[in-house]
Amino acid sequence: MILVFFGAPGSGKGTQAHELKKAIKTLSHISTGDLLRQEITSDSAFGRSIKYKIDAGEFITDDIILQLVTDILRKKSKKDIIFDGFPRTLNQAIAFDALLGVENLKVDVVFDFDIDVHELIERISGRYVCQDCGAVYHKKNRKPRIDSVCDQCGGTRFIRRQDDTAQALETRLKIYREQTLPVRDYYKDKGVLKKINASQTAAIVTENIKETLRSAGLMKEGE
Numbered sequence: 001m002i003l004v005f006f007g008a009p010g011s012g013k014g015t016q017a018h019e020l021k022k023a024i025k026t027l028s029h030i031s032t033g034d035l036l037r038q039e040i041t042s043d044s045a046f047g048r049s050i051k052y053k054i055d056a057g058e059f060i061t062d063d064i065i066l067q068l069v070t071d072i073l074r075k076k077s078k079k080d081i082i083f084d085g086f087p088r089t090l091n092q093a094i095a096f097d098a099l100l101g102v103e104n105l106k107v108d109v110v111f112d113f114d115i116d117v118h119e120l121i122e123r124i125s126g127r128y129v130c131q132d133c134g135a136v137y138h139k140k141n142r143k144p145r146i147d148s149v150c151d152q153c154g155g156t157r158f159i160r161r162q163d164d165t166a167q168a169l170e171t172r173l174k175i176y177r178e179q180t181l182p183v184r185d186y187y188k189d190k191g192v193l194k195k196i197n198a199s200q201t202a203a204i205v206t207e208n209i210k211e212t213l214r215s216a217g218l219m220k221e222g223e
């Protein structure tokens with residue numbers, strides 16, 4: 001089963017991937033951001049060339065992303081995967097289909113996380129991050145278990161990302177919607193695009209996703 005989680009930063013893709021993995025044990029969650037970081041950390045020749053590009057402020061091209069995805073598809077023996085943040089361009093989407101075709105796979109469902117801009121601003125403007133380990137918290141929805149102490153690492157220093165302001169967000173969201181429209185249309189034409197109202201609570205969104213998978217025969221009742 002190949003799923004794509006498609007949506008703006010802050011629309012809850014990571015949270016939902018985590019929830020779905022609890023219900024379907026064979027699922028793995030792949031975000032291209034994580035793939036890039038892993039490759040860089042591994043210090044391979046490819047990783048070093050990626051780091052060089054990022055340090056030089058160069059754009060990460062479709063070729064690089066596709067190479068990473070090709071490698072991960074080759075490595076995974078169980079191919080139940082949620083792709084998060086990929087494909088992001090029409091080129092990537094078309095190339096992805098070709099890659100999957102080689103493995104006799106296809107994209108089963110693309111979940112389009114649709115979120116109201118005001119809701120997104122509310123979510124992201126309350127967000128803060130542990131300076132030591134990068135764990136993400138929210139002043140309303142996700143506080144650390146012990147006040148001002150990171151659940152993950154025990155750190156006590158927290159920061160807010162500078163680009164998490166309302167105006168920067170509105171701009172980012174507008175650009176995101178324009179840029180990703182061709183990808184959305186591509187999957188819509190294939191009949192696999194499923195719009196999810198991501199402004200609802202996480203629990204309701206999870207249930208909607210599961211319901212979609214059940215009616216597509218990708219998940220059993222009761223799972």
Ligand SMILES: [Zn+2]
Nearest residue numbers: 130133150153
């Ligand atoms: Zn931490």
